[in-house]
Amino acid sequence: MSAQTHSQTNQRIILTSRPEGAPTAADFRLVEAPVPEISPGEVLLRTIYLSLDPYMRGRMSAAKSYAPPVELGEVMEGGTVSIVEKSRNHDFRVGDYVLSHSGWQSYAVSDGTGLRRLDPAHYPLSTALGVLGMPGFAAYAGLLHIGKPEPGETVVVAAASGPVGSAVGQIARLKGARVVGIAGGAAKCAYVKDELGFDAVIDHQAPDFAQQLKYACPGGIDVYFENVGGKVWDGVFPLLNRFARVPVCGLIAQYNGLEEVAADHDRLPGIMSAILRKSLTVRGFIQRDFSAHYPAFLKEMGEWVGRGEVRYREDFVDGLENAPAGLIGMLAGRNFGKLLVRVSDEAY
Amino acid sequence: MSAQTHSQTNQRIILTSRPEGAPTAADFRLVEAPVPEISPGEVLLRTIYLSLDPYMRGRMSAAKSYAPPVELGEVMEGGTVSIVEKSRNHDFRVGDYVLSHSGWQSYAVSDGTGLRRLDPAHYPLSTALGVLGMPGFAAYAGLLHIGKPEPGETVVVAAASGPVGSAVGQIARLKGARVVGIAGGAAKCAYVKDELGFDAVIDHQAPDFAQQLKYACPGGIDVYFENVGGKVWDGVFPLLNRFARVPVCGLIAQYNGLEEVAADHDRLPGIMSAILRKSLTVRGFIQRDFSAHYPAFLKEMGEWVGRGEVRYREDFVDGLENAPAGLIGMLAGRNFGKLLVRVSDEAY
Numbered sequence: 001m002s003a004q005t006h007s008q009t010n011q012r013i014i015l016t017s018r019p020e021g022a023p024t025a026a027d028f029r030l031v032e033a034p035v036p037e038i039s040p041g042e043v044l045l046r047t048i049y050l051s052l053d054p055y056m057r058g059r060m061s062a063a064k065s066y067a068p069p070v071e072l073g074e075v076m077e078g079g080t081v082s083i084v085e086k087s088r089n090h091d092f093r094v095g096d097y098v099l100s101h102s103g104w105q106s107y108a109v110s111d112g113t114g115l116r117r118l119d120p121a122h123y124p125l126s127t128a129l130g131v132l133g134m135p136g137f138a139a140y141a142g143l144l145h146i147g148k149p150e151p152g153e154t155v156v157v158a159a160a161s162g163p164v165g166s167a168v169g170q171i172a173r174l175k176g177a178r179v180v181g182i183a184g185g186a187a188k189c190a191y192v193k194d195e196l197g198f199d200a201v202i203d204h205q206a207p208d209f210a211q212q213l214k215y216a217c218p219g220g221i222d223v224y225f226e227n228v229g230g231k232v233w234d235g236v237f238p239l240l241n242r243f244a245r246v247p248v249c250g251l252i253a254q255y256n257g258l259e260e261v262a263a264d265h266d267r268l269p270g271i272m273s274a275i276l277r278k279s280l281t282v283r284g285f286i287q288r289d290f291s292a293h294y295p296a297f298l299k300e301m302g303e304w305v306g307r308g309e310v311r312y313r314e315d316f317v318d319g320l321e322n323a324p325a326g327l328i329g330m331l332a333g334r335n336f337g338k339l340l341v342r343v344s345d346e347a348y
Numbered sequence: 349m350s351a352q353t354h355s356q357t358n359q360r361i362i363l364t365s366r367p368e369g370a371p372t373a374a375d376f377r378l379v380e381a382p383v384p385e386i387s388p389g390e391v392l393l394r395t396i397y398l399s400l401d402p403y404m405r406g407r408m409s410a411a412k413s414y415a416p417p418v419e420l421g422e423v424m425e426g427g428t429v430s431i432v433e434k435s436r437n438h439d440f441r442v443g444d445y446v447l448s449h450s451g452w453q454s455y456a457v458s459d460g461t462g463l464r465r466l467d468p469a470h471y472p473l474s475t476a477l478g479v480l481g482m483p484g485f486a487a488y489a490g491l492l493h494i495g496k497p498e499p500g501e502t503v504v505v506a507a508a509s510g511p512v513g514s515a516v517g518q519i520a521r522l523k524g525a526r527v528v529g530i531a532g533g534a535a536k537c538a539y540v541k542d543e544l545g546f547d548a549v550i551d552h553q554a555p556d557f558a559q560q561l562k563y564a565c566p567g568g569i570d571v572y573f574e575n576v577g578g579k580v581w582d583g584v585f586p587l588l589n590r591f592a593r594v595p596v597c598g599l600i601a602q603y604n605g606l607e608e609v610a611a612d613h614d615r616l617p618g619i620m621s622a623i624l625r626k627s628l629t630v631r632g633f634i635q636r637d638f639s640a641h642y643p644a645f646l647k648e649m650g651e652w653v654g655r656g657e658v659r660y661r662e663d664f665v666d667g668l669e670n671a672p673a674g675l676i677g678m679l680a681g682r683n684f685g686k687l688l689v690r691v692s693d694e695a696y
Contacts, residue, residue: 262614263616268610269602269609275630277406277413280632281629282631283627283629283630284624284627286627289591
């Protein structure tokens with residue numbers, strides 16, 4: 001099984017075309033290259049886990065954003081947990097585990113910049129890409145620094161079984177808020193309610209979704225953590241209370257195209273009117289905006305995870321060659337938990 | 349002239365119907381009642397100036413908002429500068445000038461709650477309804493506590509000759525920002541540029557408005573103070589920089605109906621996408637949300653006005669009976685400066 005052996009070549013997945021709408025397997029190509037040599041000051045990293053995240057859809061597009069797109073013919077971008085295979089850098093030894101941004105490839109060369117050493121004795125290595133990594137931090141920063149839930153307030157979050165939504169809801173509960181999750185399908189809903197301990201959960205596939213949401217939020221909504229976009233918004237919006245906060249962290253439902261989530265009329269004037277009438281705050285962010293809070297996150301979230309107060313779930317795809325299918329499935333809502341590609345063994 | 353004599357009856361303008369779209373004269377009726385008697389603890393107030401403000405359109409509607417609507421058959425709501433004509437309250441003497449909320453009527457009774465004494469030796473009495481009152485405070489609070497312009501940043505404000513917009517722009521310049529105003533017609537534009545000293549001004553009636561705005565904002569827009577809604581937004585939105593702030597203070601263009609400003613497609617997904625990509629903050633407010641800052645506003649704005657660093661312009665309508673036409677005209681953009689009704693003489 002490719003995931004469990006160390007490739008003798010550098011497998012790389014490159015972007016070959018920019019999708020219109022949903023990406024397909026044809027937008028990617030697996031190419032092989034020699035395992036790279038390193039120069040003085042550099043390390044050779046072998047990828048163990050590759051993180052698959054919704055933002056990657058944005059990097060496949062040429063549209064202007066906070067980060068430049070992946071160029072056609074270049075390796076897809078992505079966060080990784082990697083192991084140092086060779087080192088000519090005094091700061092890293094062979095066998096060190098690091099958080100890297102090696103992208104969709106089995107080997108990468110680094111001069112050490114931006115690498116963060118990981119200790120597998122502390123937490124499972126994969127968590128550095130999930131609950132104790134970027135998705136967990138996005139949840140933490142957006143919820144606590146924009147959403148600012150007060151005890152007794154109602155927090156609603158969609159994609160509640162996913163890595164961001166599950167962390168948002170659990171942190172909000174730890175801060176004393178009442179939490180209503182939204183998820184797709186009975187299995188995810190059961191997990192959110194029973195395993196994660198949300199106060200209520202609603203299936204967005206239910207025909208009476210908006211009614212159920214209203215019923216689950218009798219005191220209205222004080223914080224809506226937006227990480228999906230699309231139809232959920234129309235159910236949430238009328239329930240927002242005065243002074244409600246809406247951290248906008250992601251809009252996965254519209255990453256494949258705005259037309260997929262457009263209504264048959266212009267919703268903007270009504271939204272602006274409500275923003276004014278209710279003194280709402282709608283604020284977009286990327287986790288990097290809050291990087292000053294990253295050490296506090298690692299400490300606090302680490303304690304919560306260590307005590308089992310924040311739980312998480314991971315979905316593994318085996319083998320780099322299956323990364324495109326993994327991403328395509330995630331954009332269609334088919335993952336359940338943090339999605340990772342197991343590229344090679346943890347063992348040295 | 350009715351405005352210059354003291355009515356022997358209480359003239360009152362009541363709301364008789366809820367307009368669909370733009371209000372008309374038929375939505376109001378002038379009725380006469382005896383001048384009211386006062387009980388122990390009360391004062392009789394004679395209205396000198398009645399403020400006309402865009403928010404009044406909202407009070408004519410039954411739609412849910414931060415404040416209840418004016419009931420049909422009731423006197424229209426509104427801020428006033430009034431004089432104490434009779435007093436059975438130890439805190440107020442006959443001849444005292446006060447800021448009141450007497451509504452659209454020539455006399456009102458108060459137990460003193462919420463009245464603020466005004467000293468005509470300090471500032472012209474009318475300014476308590478404008479630059480040193482609610483509109484000035486809305487500008488001050490929204491700009492400084494949501495917009496937070498930094499020196500060198502670009503601030504854009506529409507209705508720039510109006511009481512809120514003119515204050516926003518001048519305060520932003522005092523804080524070191526570059527200010528671009530938007531106004532309707534050559535006379536207002538000349539006033540904004542030449543009298544108020546904005547760095548640039550653009551006529552929203554120009555066919556190439558969006559182009560001109562782009563040219564006037566070569567470094568993009570960091571703060572857009574939203575007090576109009578409508579088409580200006582479409583020109584502003586693409587120019588917003590990363591981390592731009594949009595205080596939403598008013599949406600006069602859509603108060604007469606959302607359909608008037610709706611686009612032919614759903615703009616919401618595109619707006620949400622930009623909010624995410626650019627880490628934008630869109631936050632609605634009413635000035636009351638910031639009431640803790642009111643004393644600071646009075647002090648700071650009073651100093652600016654006293655030194656001529658913040659200038660203002662007032663438009664007077666003579667006679668309470670002309671208040672409806674004044675409001676209707678304002679909602680159509682026909683006023684030029686803070687609109688006030690001169691209901692009676694300042695002199696006792």
